[in-house]
Amino acid sequence: MRRLLALLLVGTLAGCSLPTLEFQRTPTDERPTAPQRPVAHAYGPPLPAGSAVEEPGAEEPREINTWDIEGSLRPYASEPDLHLTIPHIMERGRIIVGVDQSQNLLSFRDSVTGELEGFEVDLAREIARDIFGDPELVDFRFVESANRASALENHEVDIIIRTMTVTRTRQQEVAFSSPYLTTDSRLLVMSNSAITGVAQLPGRTVCVTDGSTALEKARIHAPQSRILKTRSWADCLVALQQSQADAILSDDPILSGIAAQDPYTEIVGESLAAESYAVAAARSDEHLNTDGLVRQVNATIERVRADGTWWRLYDRWFAVYLATSGPPPLMYRPEDAPQPPAPEEEAP
Template sequence: MNTRTRIVTPVAAAVVATVSAMALASCVSNEQSLQQWPDAPNPTLALPNGSKLSDNVDDLTSQTTSDTMAGAREAYGSLRPDTDPRTGQEVSPARRVPAIVERGRLVVGVAQSLNQLGFRDPVTGELAGFEIDLAREIARDIFGDPNRIEYRYVEGNDLEDVLSVGTVDLVIRTFTITRPRQEQVEFSVPYLTTYPRILAMRDSGITGEDDLADKTVCVTHDSTNLQELRDEVPHQDILATQTWSDCLMAIQRRQADAIYSDSAILSGLQAQDPYTEIIGDSTDGTDYGVAAALPEDRDTAGLVRQVNSTMDRIRTDGTWDDIYDTWLEGYLGAASQPPAEYRSAADNRELTALRERSGDSGNTEREEEQ
């Protein structure tokens, strides 16, 4: 009797192994919940580059940040859009910002790595996000063309410097309006209100700020959230990183338990990792504003009035709602554009005096350093 030998080729064996592995993976994935997968990485991995872990906030932040938070809720209003007294119509961009109109483009400092706000789309390679769309609307009202923009990437700790030296016309990059900052830059009316929140892995067991007392919490260096975190929860270790993406990496590696920031920034981090969740219900919000150099330094009053004119327009025609719904509504829920507040003549005189004193103080410090 002939015995037939069955020969299994390497290709056939590979196919069988692949099918078996896929079947096994399917069974496993059906049993695992979102909270159980993936397994916790090794917490002994090196911290993100430039990070620092400490339980002393003074090791991680400058005095400027502390001073900024002290006046976060006492900001002045902005400059009201002006009208031509002869016609009663708003002043044209050609009169408000003649140098920018002549140049033919608006130069704007933005983020390129804050998802949902200002980031580079991995598919198109183009900048996208809430703040990018806002910049386009400002350009639309100046030139009639939303594409007449030159974007320049700016770091969070360089925002005031790039304005004072004239590197950019405007900064639209999660810049919180505070009274101390108004001594250094001119802000538009608010374009977004944000609230302090926590981002943690879904299986963390963290349900609010009270759960952070014995945890390691991540923020970025010199962030306004750093001092606020210490004020709210005074007993936790703090991991300060260079970027918010580094914070996300830290909680994924279990090097930190949570991230503390505002709701808008955390929405972008959550968009990158579905195993995270945003936690918190504080209603004590702060506002982002478009920033320009001080009018006393670079004659930017017309530019700020032009920006505020755009803010009024996108409120009236529904554009703000469309932009918000596109980028943030899915993570933060329904919201409305913050109210426009314009400062009075008395407030304007008071703020001008503060800026003059601040400028004199800065000049004295520079002379002493020399």
């Protein structure tokens, strides 16, 4: 019986044919590939996203003119009607400020609360206080260093408070307030590094953010060094920690914020340049007059200098790391303070 069943099973299988399965394979050249990320060394980790390496001498350095600059607009001689001087902001009910979110001590997001904090964030709130009577009526927008001028030109923000150095070239692109902070440019290195200044930089890699004046300084003071250009100073710190960069070149308030995050780093070398940070607004054009906004920002800068707020903010954020002789001098054009615009009289 078992033999009969076995023969029947064999016959059944012989009379049946299994379907042929055809697999469609994607040609190798059509397979999606992940975008390549640049690496600093053949066996090193990938560089921060959006970064690039500039070889020595690849770009000619451009002069950074921080001395032959035009002064800002003076505040109005008396209290203005803000609905006449900054109507678009008053109608909106908030001021939109472009800042960073990763510059420790200056403008960064607190890891516990998620709130933006720092010297520049506090200054933005003081500007809102003087406009609306409420320091919280601010919309903060993250703006990358390389996009600061375009964010103003496209009216994505009302003002930029993001370590923007006043230069003659930039004054052709944006309208600056009087400075709120003065700085010196130096180097940040690992504590066990042999670097003590720019003399040790040839053949090494210097990290800066793209679009910053530090990029031009690196080309000027480190012409024999590779330059790692990143999107943020936080990326530079990561590159330094991973031995993808040997030094970070920037202004001392920025370097102090970086050093506060890593006790194994230190600021070294002589000052390479003295600069000033100012609030930036779009230049006035036929579509939008920003003169009233610049004058209003300068009124706040004068007020925080006079009532001690500037010192309170500096002591909170920088006193442990940086000495200072006080707020920078006011820089205005040779003009008398104008009277604010008067409302138009209604026709009888």
